[in-house]
Amino acid sequence: MLRVVAGETVGELAMVVLGVGVGAIVRVVAGRTAGRRPLPGSCEAACAAAALVAVSITTGAAVVGAAMFGWWCVCLSTVDLLVRRLPNVLTLGGAGTILGVAAATGHGRAAFAGALLLAAPLLITHLAVPRSVGAGDVKLALGLGAVTGLAGPLAVLLGALLPPVLTAGAALFLRLRETRRGGVRAAPRVLPHGPSMCAAAALAVIATG
Known part of the structure; x- marks a missing residue:
């Protein structure tokens, strides 16, 4: 039981770390697309949260798909908030x-x-x-x-x-x-x-x- 819990915790932490890394990329992409800089750390936090939700509600390969959907939404929302354009x-x-x-x-x-x-x-x-x-x-x-x-x-x-x-x-x-x-x-x-x-x-x- 402890091994299962530990494994789940490690998996969640790994996804959060991955989300932060993807968030940095999303921030750059959204900033270049919009022509304005997003708030520092905002995309990283949002993408990490999306990754955590994905690993919490799905399993297996579906985790990747759910996380990518969340990251896509973060990028779109960031651009729309910055310049009112999609x-x-x-x-x-x-x-x-x-x-x-x-x-x-x-x-x-x-x-x-x-x-x-x-x-x-x-x-x-x-x-x-x-x-x-x-x-x-x-x-x-x-x-x-x-x-x-x-x-x-x-x-x-x-x-x-x-x-x-x-x-x-x-x-x-x-x-x-x-x-x-x-x-x-x-x-x-x-x-x-x-x-x-x-x-x-x-x-x-x-x-x-």
């Missing part, structure tokens, strides 16, 4: 990779269905009211939808419903904090939607996994 190389590149791996492992139908179900409503909204939903969010939904599709219909539903709630909650929190500090803004702060989409997809997969 580059095609990250959104479409990630979606293509996820869908390709899913198809190669025999789960292509579920992944493609999830991608379609999550991205289609956003695409329709973007075409009808372009300022309400960015094109980058639509492209991001393809990859996130594929991942939630692999977890099941409930995960796809949660991945669609949670992002507006998370974004609105973050905006309200910031507004209240500014009010307490005595700050006054002429207009509400517009927050990037990508981080909420990534967080919602991750929570949906964890909750239904």
